[in-house]
Amino acid sequence: MSSLFSRRPLPTQQQFQHAISRGGNAWYVACVRLTNDAELAQDALLKAWHKRQQFRGGALLETWIHRIAVNGSAHWMTKLMRKHCRNRHAPGLCKTAL
Secondary structure: OHHHHOOOOOOOHHHHHHHHHHHHHHHHHHHHHHHOOHHHHHHHHHHHHHOHHHOOOOOOHHHHHHHHHHHHHHHHHHHHHHHHHHOOOOHHHHHHHO
């Protein structure tokens, strides 16, 4: 029973790089489409690398990286819209987006 809840070993740098090379274009394009900012896509990759100890192995490593990147980009956009709505920079957007 305890083996069901055991974690996989920490992904190595080589495994991480391999996962990026296999699935990197998909998460990169998704992040840039959400944020229109390539630098934020790179930040998402760094975030995944720093959180790699949380990888449990329930999905492919590239799928896990993709979710972290896309969720991080979506969170950033939500924060940006809330900021603009509070400052009333985009009142038309605020009525429909939040």
